Amino acid sequence: MAPKHYRPAGKKKEGNAARYMTRSQALKHLQVNLNLFRRLCIVKGIFPREPKKKVKGNHHTYYHVKDIAFLHHEPLLEKFREIKTYQKKVLKAKAKKNEELARLLLTRQPTYKLDRLILERYPTFIDALRDLDDCLTMVHLFAVLPASDREKLEVKRVHNCRKLSHEWQAYILRTHALRKVFVSVKGIYYQAEVEGQKITWLTPHAIQQVFTNDVDFSVLLTFLEFYETLLAFINFKLYRSLNVKYPPILDSRLEALAADLYALSRYIDASARGMVVEPKVDASSSSQSNDREESELRLAQLQHQLPSSEPGALMHLVADNNKEVEEDEETRVCKSLFKDLKFFLSREVPRESLLFVLPAFGGMVSWEGEGAPFKEDDDSITHHIIDKPSAGHLYLSREYVQPQWIYDCVNARIILPTEKYMVGRVPPPHLSPFVDNEAEGYVPDYAEQIKRLQAAARNKVLPLPGVGKEDLEDPQNLLYAGVMSRAEEAEAAENKKKMAAKEKQYHEELKLELKKGKGIVVDGEAEAEGEEEESAPNADNNQIAEDNAAMAKVTMPRKKRKLYDAMKMGQEKRNEGINRIKERKNKLKNAAQE
Amino acid sequence: MSKKTEEIDEDKMRETRTKCKNDSAKSKKQKQVVKEVKPVEKEVKSLKEEDLLVDSGADSDDDGDSLCGSLNSDDFDSDMFDSEDDGSQRETEDGDGESSEDKVHGHEGLDDNDEENEQVDSENGEEDGIDEDSEQGEVVEESDSSEDEVAPRNTVGDVPLEWYKDEKHIGYDITGKKITKKxxxxxxxxxxxxxxxxxxxxxxxxxxxxxxxxxxxxxxxxxxxxxxxxxxxxxxDPYAPYVDWFKWDDAIHPLSSAPEPKRRFIPSKWEAKKVVKYVRAIRKGWIKFDKPEEEPSVYHLWGDDSTLDQKSKHLTYIPPPKLKLPGHEESYNPSLEYIPTEEEKASYELMFEEDRPKFIPKRFTSLRSIPAYENALKESFERCLDLYLCPRVRKKRINIDPESLKPKLPSRKDLRPYPNSCYLEYKGHTGPVTSISTESSGQWIASGSTDGSVRIWEVETGRCLKTWQFDEAVKCVAWNPLSDFPILAVAMGRDLVILNTELGTDEEQNTIKELLNLGNLPEQSTSVAAIVSWLPDEIYGGIKIRHFKNISYIHWHRKGDYLSTVMASGETRGVVTHQISKKLTDKLPFKIRGLPVCTVFHPSRSFIFIATRKNVRVYDLLKADGPIKKLETGMREISSMAIHPGGDNLIVGSKEGKMCWFDMDLSSKPYKTLKNHPKDITNVAFHRSYPLFASCSVDSTAYVFHGKVYNDLNENPLIVPLEILRGHSTKSNGGGVLDCKFHPRQPWLFTAGADSIIKLYCH
Structure with a gap:
């Protein structure tokens, strides 16, 4: 008897057997070991595929033959081999105690570059932005990791990660592209919109991270290597779009004070200003302009060095940006959220995050420590961010709030009232801006309050009649609408609302009267009929609904029925979670009442 | 020390020995005399030695070195260099020619080496000098620099003394005579x-x-x-102040008056070789002095014309799915309702690890109290693994409302009339009602129950007209389909009883009585007689036909003369037909595969449908050969079957709660399979005139369907579920609804429940 997959001699393989190969086959084909294969796959972005029919069995990983061929023709493969043999040379020299030769050899090690691969994997800039989430998360994570010999994580790389992440943040800050911020237990999530792409990344809390044993660092480092290169190129492109030279030259004083982001934003600010003046010269003579540019840069640098008593270089950003026309609505909203507000961060506040978020939304910010743009005793400070149970010396001219207030304001896109965020209080729940509450089926209380406030704010800003009337009907929301400076406006709005409510009531009464006058008989009959019709089956409405559902299901073909069942099950599962939350909430409420 | 130097040492030793052969002096002074005899070069050494003796200490080694360096610094320096070169030469692994050079060089350097050795030895010298008198033998053995030593007086040489341990002599003198021991x-x-x-x-x-x-x-x-x-x-004094004995300032002449050796004037071959090597390395670019110009590591990678989309030659890139965005529960300060209670957390511990929630929300009251997330690295790592190890597949996710999957059904209002509400209940039985049957006029129904009673009810009033009581549980009842022939067939156990209901007119009664009279019983063929025996029924005056096995189903032929009974037996004996008029029993002329479940006569033709466990076969009663059609239901166990009055459509109910509709013109596969009941279907029924059919099940519901069959062959039958009829108690020991029958004229449905009630549903 012929074997199961008999193929006549000389006939080529076809189908899934020919199109896919297992990992070990691929290794043999490429003549590499598993480590090298893994590195290649990571760098080239090649992943296993799922063949329709798994010829070799279910427990294998399958790669497409074309993917493997793609790896086979990769010049990097040859380069890796070269490096491997070179390493052997060095080892040999060391083993023979020929230290000098070893040293000499080490200085001439072959190197490789990944830029071509980046272009290959992401032919357009947008493609690269689309896949940037993982890259940013990883780079931000490694920026806070301690360098470790055991894991072969060098200080240089950690610094590079730190630098890249700051550069990225400086760009986002400068273009006001930040949209959402969420402080979670895992870290702080940021979402920015760059060239229409929503990019979300996670930065860990600025606390010493711990190494765990169940992680293979070589994998992580290979990924990191690619991501570092990718992010550098992306930063280059983005900085170029701002007319800023990359890599940036930073004010060493600020850098030493660990205020990289501030230094960067000042740099961008300065060089962008320089560029605006320059472009004509650029066109005429490139070499000259280059020189000039550099001198300009140096000038800017010198400007940095000037005492930073001028209140915040970031101010200029805001001023400058007004000139730029091509801005969408959202950017404008984001840019002006904290406009005219001055913040001061006290020592215990997560400075990195707030220094990023506040200027990104148009606020001016300073901190306790050297190199800060303005001092704590500045009279124009409007908000003092504090994360202690109590503040020491209180200035009456400013408000003392907890940092969560800023994040909540940013997500709500309005200035929230600060009472709940006062120092020493437990702040209201911090809600995720990534959840669509309506779709989820459960709206937390605080989300509703924020919604009402938003509606109120919108009404105040654009007092359109008829918009948001429903929201305004609730007199309760007025309690929250009392934002200090806008108290008067609020009052006016309240009056208006009251008027509107009264008017409405009057209209309704009128209507009722009219009804009674005209067709009391006809209407009554109709209503009675309707009621009768409705009441009769009301008896066991549930049963009927159930029956109807069951009957509709009876005639479905099996395939559709299964799909329907699966969908229903998914819905039920989702509802189950929400119901559990609702139940908990009820319990809490009951407990509070008792 | 290399071997060569040792050799030379020995040479010198011999020299000194010959010199001092006769000299038998022991003291130091004598030694110094010996030294003075030596060439000038040695004098330097003796000087050194003296010096050493003067200020040697624990660190005399260093002193000696420095001294040496200061004495003949140029020489020594070059030597140092040479030796260094030598070492590097060996490292760089040169050819053979160079190794010969090496030898020469070795000789050159020997003197120097020697000097060094002497220096080293001279450190020991003082010690030696002291010990010489006492332990000269040992000294001789130990020290390898011979000229300091007093010449040994024995002529044995450096021979281990144990060689002569047992001898009387100790070596030989110059004439070859034994020197005898003391x-x-x-x-x-x-x-x-x-x-x-x-x-x-x-x-x-x-x-x-x-x-x-x-x-x-x-x-x-x-x-x-x-x-x-x-x-x-x-x-x-080990700590004596250092006094430099040599006056450096006004020295014009070298210390040594020896002529400069030639090697000091010719350039080193080794150096030349080394230089050549370096030159070559520099030329070839192996050694670079200025750091290579660093190309900018980043540049404008995506040109401005990046919008042009080149077709990638490779497989389509599937971008990795993005991570799920965090919800409210991941917040550092979530609303209280998101935090699980202690009990819930405890219950998580009991769960399987896969089911356990991955993330348990926590609450921190201030930002500063958030600790580092312990799984940050691990999650990052897992994401990486997903990225390069997980097969990526594009999956189409159907994002639709599940309700839209349901088929659009015609409005039920248009399909009226159909039974939808319970109108009457017939109570009287004491056990589950297993079977009911409607009389063809629609005035009466008969019912049989497990309590052994058979009752006849008036449909419109619910009055029980007649009751027969039997000993066994009634399995099946069936009215004769002819309206002028009101007789009832009742199956219980092995018996089939044909009862006279005494309902019709007198004339009809007469004919019936005549018919049921078993006066002259015809001869049954022997094979039939083994299965069936016709007996008169003594109690109720009918006919009793006793079978060889329990009867499971009976069915009248439309003409009212024939009656088929089904028994759980294979081959030809499972189904038999009885002809009432001739009181004859016939076996089927063909064999049946498997055990028959139920049989149905075709309403207009001479066909019989026999359902076995899984399939339904259609036989022509007039032909002896096999089935003319086999209908494959695809169900596990058929329980019941009903035929459309048109004769082309058949419904089959199964014990898994499914019902099949066969359109026999269409295919031998079911036209539609309806999964309506969660439990066994007990019976299915067609209405004789209305386009209705029904099924009933042990889950105590009955479904009513609209099943319209069109005359146009191109149009498929329309099946619409109309109503679910409930009402029978669900508790009655798993009985549910055991039988359902339509009223022959009205769109009414009778259902027989295991709760011993018969119900009538009307429109």
Missing amino acids: EKQDKLDSFLATMDDSKNWRKIYDEYNDEEVELTKEESKLIRRMLRGEAPHADF
Whole structure:
């Protein structure tokens, strides 16, 4: 008897057997070991595929033959081999105690570059932005990791990660592209919109991270290597779009004070200003302009060095940006959220995050420590961010709030009232801006309050009649609408609302009267009929609904029925979670009442 | 030290030996005399030695080195360089020609090496000098620099003494005669000697020279000091200030008057080789002095024309799915309702690890109290693994409302009339009602129950007209389909009883009585007689047909003359037909595969449908050959079957709650399979005139369907579920609804429940 997959001699393989190969086959084909294969796959972005029919069995990983061929023709493969043999040379020299030769050899090690691969994997800039989430998360994570010999994580790389992440943040800050911020237990999530792409990344809390044993660092480092290169190129492109030279030259004083982001934003600010003046010269003579540019840069640098008593270089950003026309609505909203507000961060506040978020939304910010743009005793400070149970010396001219207030304001896109965020209080729940509450089926209380406030704010800003009337009907929301400076406006709005409510009531009464006058008989009959019709089956409405559902299901073909069942099950599962939350909430409420 | 130098040492030793052959002096002065005889070069050394003796200490090694360097610095420096070169040369692994050079060089360098050696030895020198008298033999053995030593007086040479241990002589003299050992003192003598001579302890026997040596006082002092770890000379100050004895400033002439060796004037071949090598390395670019110009590591990668989309030659890239965005529960300060209670957390522990929630929300009251997330690295790592190890597949996710999957059904209002509400209940049975049957006029229904009673009810009033009581549970009842022939067939156990209901007119009664009279029973064929026997029924005056097995189903032919009974038996004996008029029983002319479940006669043609466990076969009663059609239901176990009055459509109910509709013109596969009941279907029924059919099940519901069959063959039957009829109690020990039948004229449905009630549903 012929074997199961008999193929006549000389006939080529076809189908899934020919199109896919297992990992070990691929290794043999490429003549590499598993480590090298893994590195290649990571760098080239090649992943296993799922063949329709798994010829070799279910427990294998399958790669497409074309993917493997793609790896086979990769010049990097040859380069890796070269490096491997070179390493052997060095080892040999060391083993023979020929230290000098070893040293000499080490200085001439072959190197490789990944830029071509980046272009290959992401032919357009947008493609690269689309896949940037993982890259940013990883780079931000490694920026806070301690360098470790055991894991072969060098200080240089950690610094590079730190630098890249700051550069990225400086760009986002400068273009006001930040949209959402969420402080979670895992870290702080940021979402920015760059060239229409929503990019979300996670930065860990600025606390010493711990190494765990169940992680293979070589994998992580290979990924990191690619991501570092990718992010550098992306930063280059983005900085170029701002007319800023990359890599940036930073004010060493600020850098030493660990205020990289501030230094960067000042740099961008300065060089962008320089560029605006320059472009004509650029066109005429490139070499000259280059020189000039550099001198300009140096000038800017010198400007940095000037005492930073001028209140915040970031101010200029805001001023400058007004000139730029091509801005969408959202950017404008984001840019002006904290406009005219001055913040001061006290020592215990997560400075990195707030220094990023506040200027990104148009606020001016300073901190306790050297190199800060303005001092704590500045009279124009409007908000003092504090994360202690109590503040020491209180200035009456400013408000003392907890940092969560800023994040909540940013997500709500309005200035929230600060009472709940006062120092020493437990702040209201911090809600995720990534959840669509309506779709989820459960709206937390605080989300509703924020919604009402938003509606109120919108009404105040654009007092359109008829918009948001429903929201305004609730007199309760007025309690929250009392934002200090806008108290008067609020009052006016309240009056208006009251008027509107009264008017409405009057209209309704009128209507009722009219009804009674005209067709009391006809209407009554109709209503009675309707009621009768409705009441009769009301008896066991549930049963009927159930029956109807069951009957509709009876005639479905099996395939559709299964799909329907699966969908229903998914819905039920989702509802189950929400119901559990609702139940908990009820319990809490009951407990509070008792 | 290399072997060559050793050789040369030995040469020198020999020289000195010959020189000092006759010299038997022991003292240091004599040694120095010997030294003075040596060439000038050695003088330098002796000088050095003296110096060393003057200020040697614990760190005399360093001193010696520095001294040496200062003495003939140029020479020594070059030597150092040479030796270094030598080393590097060996490292770089050059050819053979160079190795010969090496030898030459080695000779050159020998003197220097020698010097060094001497320096080293001279450090020991003082020690040696002191010990010489006492332990000369050992000294000779130990030291390899010979010229300092007093020439040994024995001619044995450096031969281990144990070779002569048992001999009387110790080596040979120059003429070849044995040198005899001194007579050894025995213990007693030696003891006596110690007793006699108080200075005996100072005497040491020198084995090599075969003599006794007496230590002087100074020597013993020296030894004592050395044992104490002090400098051997009492007047030696280890911490004496350093005095540079050599006046450097006004020295015009070199220290040595020896002519400069030639090698100092010719360039080193080694160096030349080395230089050539370096030159070559520089030329080839292996060694670079200026750092290579660094290309900018980043540049404008995506050109401005990046919008042009080149078709990638490779497979389509599937972008990795993005991570799920965090919800409210991941917040550092979530609303209280998101935090699980203690009990819930405890219950998580009991769960399987896969089911356990991955993330348990926590609450921190302030930002500063958030700790580092312990799984940050791990999650990042897992994401990486997903990215390069997980097969990526594009999956189409159907994002639709599940309700839209339901088929659009015609409005039920348009399909009226159909039974939808319970109108009447017929109560009277004491056990589950297993079977009901409607009379063809629609005035009466008959019912059989497990309590052994058969009842006839008036449909419109619910009055029980008649009751028969039997001993066994009634399995099946069936009215004769002819309206002028009101007889009832009742199956219970092995018996089939044909009862006269006494309902019709007198004339009809007469004919019935005549028919049921078993006066002249015809001869049954032998094979049939083995299965069936016709008997008169004594109690109720009907006919009793006793079968060889329990009857499971009976069905009348439309003409009212034939009646088929089904028994659980294979081959030809499972189904038999009885002809009432002739009182004859016939076996089917063909074999049946498997055990028959139920049979149905075709309403217009001479076909019979026989359902076995899984399939339905259609046989022509007039032909003896196999089935003309086999309908494959695809169900596990058929329980019931009903045929459309048109004869082309058949419904089959199964014990898994499914119902199949067969359109026999269409295919032998079901036209539609309806999964309506969660439990066994007990019976299915067609209405005789309305386009209705029904099924009933042990889940105590009955479904009513609209099932319209069109005359146009191109149009498929329309099946619409209309109503679910409930009402029978669900509790009655898993009975549910056991039978359902339509009223022959009205769109009414009778259902027989296991709760011993019969219900009538009307429109």
